[in-house]
Amino acid sequence: MSNRGFFGVIVAAIILMVISSSIYVVTEYERAVVLRFGRLVQMDVEPGLHFKLPVADKVRKFDGRLLTADMRPESFFTVENKRLIVDSFIKWRIKNVENYYKATGGDERVAAERLASRVADGLRNHFGRRTMHEVVSGRRDELMEELTHSLNLVTEDLLGLEVVDIRVKRIDLPTDVSDSVYARMAADREKEAREYRSKGQEQAEVIRADADRQRAVLEANAYRDAERIRGDGDAKAAAIFAAAYSQDPEFYAFVRSLTAYSNTFKGREDLLVVDPDSDFFRYLKDASGKK
Amino acid sequence: MAWNEPGGNDKDPWGGGRGKNDGPPDLDEAFKKLQDKLNGLFGGRSGGKGGGSGSAPRGNPWPLFSIIAVVAVVIYLAAGFYTVDAKERAVVLQFGAFKEIKEEGLSWNAPLVTQVFKVNVTEESQYPSRALMLTLDESIVELPITVQYNVQDVRDYVLNVRDPEISLRHAADSALRHVVGSTALNQVLSEGRQKIAEEVKLRIQAYLDDYGTGILVRDVNIQEGRPPEEVRAAFDDVIKAKEDEERLKNQAQAYSNEVIPQARGRAQRMLEESEAYRAEVIARAEGESDRFERLMAEYHLQPAVTRERLYIETMERVMGNASKVMVDVQGGNNMLYLPLDRLVQSENRPAQQSYQQSQSVVREAPRALEQTPTTSIRREIR
Numbered sequence: 001m002s003n004r005g006f007f008g009v010i011v012a013a014i015i016l017m018v019i020s021s022s023i024y025v026v027t028e029y030e031r032a033v034v035l036r037f038g039r040l041v042q043m044d045v046e047p048g049l050h051f052k053l054p055v056a057d058k059v060r061k062f063d064g065r066l067l068t069a070d071m072r073p074e075s076f077f078t079v080e081n082k083r084l085i086v087d088s089f090i091k092w093r094i095k096n097v098e099n100y101y102k103a104t105g106g107d108e109r110v111a112a113e114r115l116a117s118r119v120a121d122g123l124r125n126h127f128g129r130r131t132m133h134e135v136v137s138g139r140r141d142e143l144m145e146e147l148t149h150s151l152n153l154v155t156e157d158l159l160g161l162e163v164v165d166i167r168v169k170r171i172d173l174p175t176d177v178s179d180s181v182y183a184r185m186a187a188d189r190e191k192e193a194r195e196y197r198s199k200g201q202e203q204a205e206v207i208r209a210d211a212d213r214q215r216a217v218l219e220a221n222a223y224r225d226a227e228r229i230r231g232d233g234d235a236k237a238a239a240i241f242a243a244a245y246s247q248d249p250e251f252y253a254f255v256r257s258l259t260a261y262s263n264t265f266k267g268r269e270d271l272l273v274v275d276p277d278s279d280f281f282r283y284l285k286d287a288s289g290k291k
Numbered sequence: 292m293a294w295n296e297p298g299g300n301d302k303d304p305w306g307g308g309r310g311k312n313d314g315p316p317d318l319d320e321a322f323k324k325l326q327d328k329l330n331g332l333f334g335g336r337s338g339g340k341g342g343g344s345g346s347a348p349r350g351n352p353w354p355l356f357s358i359i360a361v362v363a364v365v366i367y368l369a370a371g372f373y374t375v376d377a378k379e380r381a382v383v384l385q386f387g388a389f390k391e392i393k394e395e396g397l398s399w400n401a402p403l404v405t406q407v408f409k410v411n412v413t414e415e416s417q418y419p420s421r422a423l424m425l426t427l428d429e430s431i432v433e434l435p436i437t438v439q440y441n442v443q444d445v446r447d448y449v450l451n452v453r454d455p456e457i458s459l460r461h462a463a464d465s466a467l468r469h470v471v472g473s474t475a476l477n478q479v480l481s482e483g484r485q486k487i488a489e490e491v492k493l494r495i496q497a498y499l500d501d502y503g504t505g506i507l508v509r510d511v512n513i514q515e516g517r518p519p520e521e522v523r524a525a526f527d528d529v530i531k532a533k534e535d536e537e538r539l540k541n542q543a544q545a546y547s548n549e550v551i552p553q554a555r556g557r558a559q560r561m562l563e564e565s566e567a568y569r570a571e572v573i574a575r576a577e578g579e580s581d582r583f584e585r586l587m588a589e590y591h592l593q594p595a596v597t598r599e600r601l602y603i604e605t606m607e608r609v610m611g612n613a614s615k616v617m618v619d620v621q622g623g624n625n626m627l628y629l630p631l632d633r634l635v636q637s638e639n640r641p642a643q644q645s646y647q648q649s650q651s652v653v654r655e656a657p658r659a660l661e662q663t664p665t666t667s668i669r670r671e672i673r
Contacts, residue, residue, distance in 0.1 A: 025386050027387035028450045047387045048386050049387070065452050065453040066453065066502050066503065068454065068458060068461065070461075089461050089465075132429065133427075136425045136472040137473045140472065165501060167498070168468070171424075172425070173431070178431065181429065181431055182521040185476075186525035189526055189528060189529050192532070193532035195532075196532035196535065196536045197539075200537070200540055203539070203540050203543070204539040204543035206543075208543045208546055211547035211551055214550075214554065215551060215553075218551070219554055221558065222558030222559070222561040222562055225561075226561040226564065226565030227565070229562070230568050230569060230572075232569055233569025233570070233572040237572040237575065237576030240573065240576040240577055241576050241579070244579075244583050245580070245583065252587075254598065254601070255583060258602065265612055265613045266612060270612070270614065271613065271615075272609075272616065273615075273616045274610075274616070279602075280610070
């Protein structure tokens with residue numbers, strides 16, 4: 001009784017082992033091939049639960065998701081012989097599992113390496129035909145599309161995979177070139193700075209000159225008007241004088257002369273050398289005033 | 292079976308771990324039963340040693356199997372439960388094939404045959420990056436960027452791409468450099484930032500959709516672009532130059548603001564002065580002519596007397612003020628020496644002294660007028 005039970009357990013275990021080695025699961029994101037004694041018998045198994053012959057069949061499963069091959073930064077020369085350091089990546093996925101298995105033995109790294117060397121060649125060709133300006137600026141899309149397209153023509157047959165995208169992550173200049181770029185940038189800035197400063201000086205000069213002009217014009221105009229007014233005053237005064245003095249010019253000359261005399265000899269330092277015979281001194285020698 | 296006896300805790304084969312016999316007795320009971328059943332399963336060889344408590348029926352293992360089966364089923368069923376958080380979604384694969392997406396809450400899936408991938412979908416993740424890159428005009432700029440994203444399509448996220456996050460990083464780096472490479476340095480540094488962010492966002496999303504990552508880019512923030520360390524001084528100098536420009540202009544403006552009002556003031560002064568002059572001249576003329584006319588009216592009444600009076604009064608004033616040397620030319624000798632320099636000097640001395648001197652110097656000397664220029668010449672020579 002107990003021996004039978006023990007045997008039953010063993011049989012159950014063997015049955016379990018056979019079953020477990022004859023079923024396999026392919027998940028949604030996997031691609032799988034079945035090999036019977038090393039020969040491919042089933043390509044691209046659907047996701048789900050499947051059965052196989054134990055021992056004879058072997059299942060190889062590969063990652064069917066989109067994979068990234070991150071390439072090492074490499075130097076490329078542009079058409080004008082400028083060296084650029086380019087860091088790129090490739091997005092790819094298995095397209096034809098049979099070809100993929102045959103070409104790479106299902107080793108992802110082998111596939112990525114083969115792909116990388118092809119991409120590097122392609123990039124080298126494309127860079128060599130373009131100027132640095134084209135490579136750096138907006139022509140990248142074109143370049144990448146072309147390269148992806150041309151690679152896809154061969155990779156499905158040769159490697160069983162599809163290149164979804166190739167992108168350049170970084171395009172850098174080598175250190176020595178960077179230094180000269182920095183020098184140029186600094187010179188650019190200097191140019192700009194000088195322009196600002198001299199523009200400032202220019203405008204300052206304009207403002208100053210304008211101010212000086214306004215000052216000169218203001219003062220000259222004022223001088224002109226002032227002289228005009230003075231002249232007007234002089235003229236009016238002259239008219240007044242003339243009107244008054246023309247009434248008795250002789251008497252005017254007399255009065256005016258007297259005023260002039262008294263104005264002229266005002267100071268004590270004035271020294272008069274006088275002749276006692278003058279009219280003023282006529283009584284000095286003679287009380288009757290006769291000569 | 293002595294270890295179940297009350298107070299026998301020091302005989303506990305599990306050591307002192309259970310403490311003071313406070314374990315629930317029914318658990319012990321169940322354990323004991325299980326032990327017995329196991330004994331029964333393996334031929335009941337230890338049954339005799341089991342003592343009185345061994346109650347399992349011997350020779351019939353089926354109830355035992357059924358209990359094991361029940362326990363196994365319970366464990367299996369229990370293992371299938373899992374919770375999905377409010378911020379998560381779960382992708383369920385059954386036998387490897389996609390089955391369903393579970394929303395938040397308690398869920399059950401058959402263990403072993405199903406795989407469950409839980410993904411946080413609401414939480415916004417960030418990818419910050421900063422690096423030097425080339426611009427359109429082949430300059431180098433440092434542009435820090437932050438990409439905010441979350442998972443939109445869980446199925447794509449789990450099944451389509453290995454390492455979707457790395458794909459996002461690559462896409463972000465590539466897109467940023469692409470856009471910056473198509474933009475001139477000055478734009479990158481100044482007003483072009485918003486545009487760059489927009490373009491980068493569109494590009495990243497396009498790449499990610501192309502790859503089928505199921506990631507949605509929420510926002511791309513671009514911080515202030517900075518020139519590289521090596522040229523920062525030059526860039527700062529441009530800013531300083533702009534300030535200098537403003538300063539120079541302001542200084543000139545200040546000069547202008549100072550000079551023009553002053554000139555206006557001076558001009559006004561000139562005008563006012565001339566007006567004053569005109570008024571003065573006219574008033575004086577009027578005054579003088581008026582005075583003259585009044586005098587003249589009197590003069591015409593008595594011309595001779597008035598004339599004489601005017602003359603003498605004026606001469607008196609003139610003579611009274613000035614120093615005098617009286618020379619009688621007709622009666623004197625031919626040579627007359629007038630020490631004019633000394634006379635003039637003495638005028639500068641105190642008044643009474645000079646008065647005496649001037650009195651004493653009255654001398655008769657002919658040709659005094661001819662002598663005078665000589666003296667003045669001598670003074671000039673000296």
